[in-house]
Amino acid sequence: MPRRSTIPALAPASxxxxxxxxxxxxxxxxxxxxxxxxxxxxxxxxHTADVRALLAEPPV
Structure with a gap:
């Protein structure tokens, strides 16, 4: 008898x-x-803009 998969079938995104x-x-x-x-x-x-903005801030 074949083994059953334990991975559930993919459901539609909705x-x-x-x-x-x-x-x-x-x-x-x-x-x-x-x-x-x-x-x-x-x-x-x-993402790049967020990282650059954070890096541009002066250290406190």
Missing amino acids: SPDLPRRQTLAWLFDRQGRIRTVLRHEQTADD
Whole structure:
């Protein structure tokens, strides 16, 4: 008898069975404070602008 897969079948994106998840990356300043959250929906240009803005701030 073939083994059953333990991986569930993929559901369509509109399926209510899919959990809503976000992939986030947090940017911290030199003092360890969260300054910016990067979301996976953002473009590379958005991420670049956020990182550059944080790097441009003078150290405190």
